[in-house]
Amino acid sequence: MAVNIIDGKQLAEKIKADVRKQVDELAADGVKLKLAAVMVGEPPASMVYARSQAKHCENMGISYELVQLPADSNQIQIAQRIEQLNTDPDITGIMLHLPLPEGIDTPAVQYCINPFKDVEGVNPVNIGMVFYGEPIIAPCTALAAVETIRSTGMELRGTEAVVVGQSPVVGLPISVFLIQNFATVTACHIATVDLQAHTRKADLLIVAVGKAGLITADHVKPGAVIIDVGINRIKTTDADGNTVSKTVGDVDFDAVSKVASAITPVPGGVGPVTVAILLRNTVEAARKQLTATKKGK
Numbered sequence: 001m002a003v004n005i006i007d008g009k010q011l012a013e014k015i016k017a018d019v020r021k022q023v024d025e026l027a028a029d030g031v032k033l034k035l036a037a038v039m040v041g042e043p044p045a046s047m048v049y050a051r052s053q054a055k056h057c058e059n060m061g062i063s064y065e066l067v068q069l070p071a072d073s074n075q076i077q078i079a080q081r082i083e084q085l086n087t088d089p090d091i092t093g094i095m096l097h098l099p100l101p102e103g104i105d106t107p108a109v110q111y112c113i114n115p116f117k118d119v120e121g122v123n124p125v126n127i128g129m130v131f132y133g134e135p136i137i138a139p140c141t142a143l144a145a146v147e148t149i150r151s152t153g154m155e156l157r158g159t160e161a162v163v164v165g166q167s168p169v170v171g172l173p174i175s176v177f178l179i180q181n182f183a184t185v186t187a188c189h190i191a192t193v194d195l196q197a198h199t200r201k202a203d204l205l206i207v208a209v210g211k212a213g214l215i216t217a218d219h220v221k222p223g224a225v226i227i228d229v230g231i232n233r234i235k236t237t238d239a240d241g242n243t244v245s246k247t248v249g250d251v252d253f254d255a256v257s258k259v260a261s262a263i264t265p266v267p268g269g270v271g272p273v274t275v276a277i278l279l280r281n282t283v284e285a286a287r288k289q290l291t292a293t294k295k296g297k
């Protein structure tokens with residue numbers, strides 16, 4: 001049976017078309033969306049990401065402001081700048097470029113973002129609400145993984161799922177979403193003794209670790225659906241023998257494609273869907289703020 005290569009770009013375009021429609025509807029009601037992206041210093045990868053984000057926002061009709069702080073900013077200075085954005089009525093969404101400089105407590109900074117403006121869904125309040133099944137703004141990548149699974153038409157109820165990687169903003173909320181959709185979930189992580197014994201039982205295997213080549217064909221049950229969340233930059237050799245950099249996931253795509261029934265590529269899988277979900281969360285955040293204002297919160 002030919003493997004279904006899940007087209008994350010196509011799914012992202014569908015989500016973005018809906019976002020654009022919602023932004024236009026809100027604009028017609030006089031609600032303007034503005035996303036503030038906080039960056040400390042100028043990490044090269046963050047600068048690239050910020051430029052692409054600005055373009056995505058522009059295409060959606062969302063204003064974008066890159067809020068840059070000096071690289072030597074301390075915890076209090078970063079928190080104070082976020083607090084200004086929290087209370088700025090023109091700012092409807094806030095996100096934080098990572099990594100922050102060494103010595104800065106990232107979760108503590110994320111905790112400063114108003115949960116109703118936290119478009120990445122990384123404030124512990126937002127992650128906690130996911131556990132209660134009543135998300136305000138849910139973590140983007142976890143939502144993207146679930147949307148990607150849904151796009152395959154796979155029935156989650158009763159499915160034997162394995163999630164490799166249990167970080168608080170990616171793997172763990174993915175596990176929670178799957179449990180809430182009545183999948184039977186095995187959570188694997190760095191301390192899992194025999195990873196292959198678990199992954200081989202999975203009809204649905206989600207991998208969010210950050211280790212290229214972690215999942216080989218031997219880890220996969222024939223016919224399984226594979227969602228590769230990992231993003232890794234590796235060095236490889238091109239046809240002319242030159243060393244080049246390449247982006248790959250955690251799954252050995254070529255080998256696993258021969259065993260799986262469906263698989264996400266990297267790049268072009270969960271990544272573009274995550275970008276689209278961030279834009280959707282930006283709309284969601286604005287709507288939640290409107291509702292909260294009406295309720296007088």
Ligand code: NAD
Binds near residue numbers: 169188208210
């Ligand atoms: P993290 O480092 O916070 O967590 C990694 C997790 O993997 C931990 O739970 C750890 O226990 C587990 N782990 C580590 N080594 C393992 C091993 N050998 N076997 C099994 N489990 C192991 O990383 P994160 O922030 O959750 O990100 C995970 C990956 O997802 C990274 O590659 C990151 O770049 C990528 N990511 C992708 C997107 C996207 O849009 N596709 C978004 C965010 C993160």
